[in-house]
Structure formats: structure tokens, C-alpha cells
Amino acid sequence: MAQEYEQINVGKRTHKGKAKVRALRRDGKIPGVYYYHGEENVDLEIDKKNLYHALSTGQHVFEVTMNGETQYVMIKAVQYHPVTDEVMHVDLMRVRRSEKMTFTIPIVLQGEAIGVEEGGVLSQILTAIDINCLPTNVPESINVDISDLELNSTISIVDI
Structure with missing residues (x-):
């Protein structure tokens, strides 16, 4: 079964400058901006509601249509306003579904640790890890069962 990707609505942006971007x-x-190594960068305008919805899905790869061609992209960088926390700018990097890439995946702890029930404190140092995989096989999260974790026990990255 083919994987479905969230669609991000984009249009080519021809105007530059602070006043034009504020009006946008x-x-x-x-x-x-849309980019891929060996290709020219393309300035874009992205529908705000559509982008916020795409960001909330937890997906890593998205589908965009430019010049009648469907491309697959990942959101490489998002710039937020320091006060309002609104998205100010987005970098979209093209991905090839046949090439491995590095993705940052959140680590989700599942279960109640035995050590916590005995009065210990659970400390999670690492909340996400980078994995190298095909864009078609990116997990939403890495689930780690901690129900057997006793007092003074640790889980390292190698154990995951």
C-alpha cells in the first residue's frame, strides 16, 4: 500500500523585501524557500493554515506541487517570532524517496518504572535521536518500555 503524504500548498514568490513579506x-x-543540492533555490509563499496543519501531523515528509510537478520535501528549518511564536519563515528541502536521510525522531517513554514506584526519580537526558533511513520508513517516534527499570538503572542509546 502506498504511503500518503500531507500536502503543503505552495506558490512561487516573486517579491522580496521587508514590506512585501509583511504584506504576505x-x-x-x-x-x-525550497532547495535541493544541484538545483536553484525557489522562493515560496505557503498557506499559513495549511502549514500549521502539516506541522501538527508529526509527519517528516510532505508533498508539494510546483510548476505542475509533485515533489517530496522535508521541513529543514522553521523560524518563529520571538514574542508571538508564530511561524515567520520555512525552509523546505527536497527529498528523494530512494535516498537515505537523517531525521530527528522523538523518544517516548512507555510504562511506569519499578524504580519510580520505589521512590526513585526518572531522569530522561535524551528526548530525541537522529536516525538515518529512507524517507518512506520514518517512524513517528521511538517507544522505549521502561516498566522493568529498577532503582539506579539506566538505558543507553545502544539498548534502544
Whole structure:
């Protein structure tokens, strides 16, 4: 069964400059850039509601249509406003579904540790790890069962 990717609505952005970008944001669009090694960068405008929905899905690979061609991209960087926390700019990097890439995947702890029930404290140092895989096989999260974890026990990355 083919994997379905969330669609991000983009359009080519021809205008540059602070005033033009502010007007773009007032119209419910977010400026962005699309790039891939060996290709020319493309300035984009992205629908704000559509982008926020895509960010909330937890997916790592998205589908965009540019110049009548469907491309697959990952969100490489997101810039947020320091006060309002609104998205100010997005970098989309093209991915080839046949090439391995590095993705940052969250670590989710599952279960109640025996050591915590005995009065210990659970300390999670690492909340995400980088994995190298095909864009078609990216897990949403890495689940770690901690129910057998006793007092003064640890789990290292090698154990995962």
C-alpha cells in the first residue's frame, strides 16, 4: 500500500523585501524557500493554515506541487517570532524517496518504572535521536518500555 503524504500548498514568490513579506504574512501566507543540492533555490509563499496543519501531523515528509510537478520535501528549518511564536519563515528541502536521510525522531517513554514506584526519580537526558533511513520508513517516534527499570538503572542509546 502506498504511503500518503500531507500536502503543503505552495506558490512561487516573486517579491522580496521587508514590506512585501509583511504584506504576505497579513494575507495569511508565510514566506519560505525550497532547495535541493544541484538545483536553484525557489522562493515560496505557503498557506499559513495549511502549514500549521502539516506541522501538527508529526509527519517528516510532505508533498508539494510546483510548476505542475509533485515533489517530496522535508521541513529543514522553521523560524518563529520571538514574542508571538508564530511561524515567520520555512525552509523546505527536497527529498528523494530512494535516498537515505537523517531525521530527528522523538523518544517516548512507555510504562511506569519499578524504580519510580520505589521512590526513585526518572531522569530522561535524551528526548530525541537522529536516525538515518529512507524517507518512506520514518517512524513517528521511538517507544522505549521502561516498566522493568529498577532503582539506579539506566538505558543507553545502544539498548534502544
